[in-house]
Amino acid sequence: xxxxxxxxxxxxxxxxxxxxxxxxxxxxxxxxxxxxxxxxxxxxxxxxxxxxxxxxxxxxxxxxxxxxxxxxxxxxxxxxxxxxxxxxxxxxxxxxxxxxxxxxxxxxxxxxxxxxxxxxxxxxxxxxxxxxxxxxxxxxxxxxxxxxxxxxxxxxxxxxxxxxxxxxxxxxxxxxxxxxxxxxxxxxxxxxxxxxxxxxxxxxxxxxxxxxxxxxxxxxxxxxxxxxxxxxxxxxxxxxxxxxxxxxxxx
Amino acid sequence: xxxxxxxxxxxxxxxxxxxxxxxxxxxxxxxxxxxxxxxxxxxxxxxxxxxxxxxxxxxxxxxxxxxxxxxxxxxxxxxxxxxxxxxxxxxxxxxxxxxxxxxxxxxxxxxxxxxxxxxxxxxxxxxxxxxxxxxxxxxxxxxxxxxxxxxxxxxxxxxxxxxxxxxxxxxxxxxxxxxxxxxxxxxxxxxxxxxxxxxxxxxxxxxxxxxxxxxxxxxxxxxxxxxxxxxxxxxxxxxxxxxxxxxxxxxxxxxxxxxxxxxxxxxxxxxxxxxxxxxxxxxxxxxxxxxxxxxxx
Ligand code: SF4
Numbered sequence: 001x002x003x004x005x006x007x008x009x010x011x012x013x014x015x016x017x018x019x020x021x022x023x024x025x026x027x028x029x030x031x032x033x034x035x036x037x038x039x040x041x042x043x044x045x046x047x048x049x050x051x052x053x054x055x056x057x058x059x060x061x062x063x064x065x066x067x068x069x070x071x072x073x074x075x076x077x078x079x080x081x082x083x084x085x086x087x088x089x090x091x092x093x094x095x096x097x098x099x100x101x102x103x104x105x106x107x108x109x110x111x112x113x114x115x116x117x118x119x120x121x122x123x124x125x126x127x128x129x130x131x132x133x134x135x136x137x138x139x140x141x142x143x144x145x146x147x148x149x150x151x152x153x154x155x156x157x158x159x160x161x162x163x164x165x166x167x168x169x170x171x172x173x174x175x176x177x178x179x180x181x182x183x184x185x186x187x188x189x190x191x192x193x194x195x196x197x198x199x200x201x202x203x204x205x206x207x208x209x210x211x212x213x214x215x216x217x218x219x220x221x222x223x224x225x226x227x228x229x230x231x232x233x234x235x236x237x238x239x240x241x242x243x244x245x246x247x248x249x250x251x
Numbered sequence: 252x253x254x255x256x257x258x259x260x261x262x263x264x265x266x267x268x269x270x271x272x273x274x275x276x277x278x279x280x281x282x283x284x285x286x287x288x289x290x291x292x293x294x295x296x297x298x299x300x301x302x303x304x305x306x307x308x309x310x311x312x313x314x315x316x317x318x319x320x321x322x323x324x325x326x327x328x329x330x331x332x333x334x335x336x337x338x339x340x341x342x343x344x345x346x347x348x349x350x351x352x353x354x355x356x357x358x359x360x361x362x363x364x365x366x367x368x369x370x371x372x373x374x375x376x377x378x379x380x381x382x383x384x385x386x387x388x389x390x391x392x393x394x395x396x397x398x399x400x401x402x403x404x405x406x407x408x409x410x411x412x413x414x415x416x417x418x419x420x421x422x423x424x425x426x427x428x429x430x431x432x433x434x435x436x437x438x439x440x441x442x443x444x445x446x447x448x449x450x451x452x453x454x455x456x457x458x459x460x461x462x463x464x465x466x467x468x469x470x471x472x473x474x475x476x477x478x479x480x481x482x483x484x485x486x487x488x489x490x491x492x493x494x495x496x497x498x499x500x501x502x503x504x505x506x507x508x509x510x511x512x513x514x515x516x517x518x519x520x521x522x523x524x525x526x527x528x529x530x531x532x533x534x535x536x537x538x539x540x541x542x543x544x545x546x547x548x
Contacts (some may be wrong), residue, residue, distance in 0.1 A: 049539030062301020
């Protein structure tokens, strides 16, 4: 017997998505995903000043806006034949890294943790009727505390971005040639100091928390595996002095 | 549990400690039923969902404070644990109660709103358009948060294929407008605090709270002395006035220069030009954001 399950909204993402699943004897036989928002950013660019793309494309997405400014500035450099300096690239990538930190912390705690951790009764948004909650009470409590602690950390990651990016989301720092205004020493040391706090949180709490969840849900590793065809444009890669810090382009 | 009303010396007077004490006190009162928090619905409609991200960037007050002390947040696509039909049921249940509505994102109107479906209700697509009408009519107060909700913003940028409009084109009623792309967390939380404590704040003739939107960026800009002396930057990165590079500070009304962003560390003109994101008509009426060719010596 076939059974259809539709989940919409798929909450705790930045945007709108529907998951439509067809089951037969408890086995998934077909899945459709639909992104349910259309604004047409490509068409919006037509007839605009090219530099505006760096700002306007950021409005595609609030949680990863810097990625869009970086992509636009790379495209413009390509079109204008501008060669970015090593320093320009480092600074732009540093801004992009701040966005990664913000995004990954929020993705882990605000968007994913509520599937595994029962959050305290302080707000209606934490109420949930269904779920596969397995963590012992003490572990649950610890991770719930980290949910709240993480809010400060992701905030700090955006603060670090704003120190040279002006504001976040939707920064004013990324530009053709790297960044719009080079930072001075006090801005750099401010960013480094913030980074220290965030790094400690990630190493001491976030990474262990992810392992903890993986331990209690190890069967999830064998569920819903995709075809494994993945593509990466590369990020923070192939620096002259430092080599690849994150990932090379690959298929 | 230690009674949170008693603080033993030495008192920790840091902001964090004060917030924590207040939160604990409020929690006790909420649990005793002495305090009932107003319900808040945060609707993400046609936009980038960046206003809720900006809200999470609030320092004092912060999101934790808002969630535990200020309101009972009932619906938020980005934050709520429930999903699917269960989430939409939560949203519908609020219609019979008193609630404040915050909306971010424009309203896509093309094809009966099908360009933005925010969920399913009884098996059918539930559009941003339906949600705006349904909840907008029933809410005790409506706050349009960010450029898209206020007048279409980037979602309505030419050629506007989804036929996006601002909330007030769909919901005909008084509302508070907080333009900005995104809206600064303080502008929203300050407005919310005013609403809870003293009712609707004083608004200008465009429905913006005077508390935040009464001064021109250009009048408070630290680069203003250069403007007055006619010293203009030729490239971004120079410390002088950015007017000739296309700065929109002279037409944008908000407290950005004095408030600053993300824990008050910097602001757009600290990095490049103001693009007028808090002014009506953004982005189409504010472009080009950077122009290298309007000045010739
Ligand atoms: S930088 Fe912009 S806001 Fe500041 S003085 Fe110049 S024109 Fe005015």
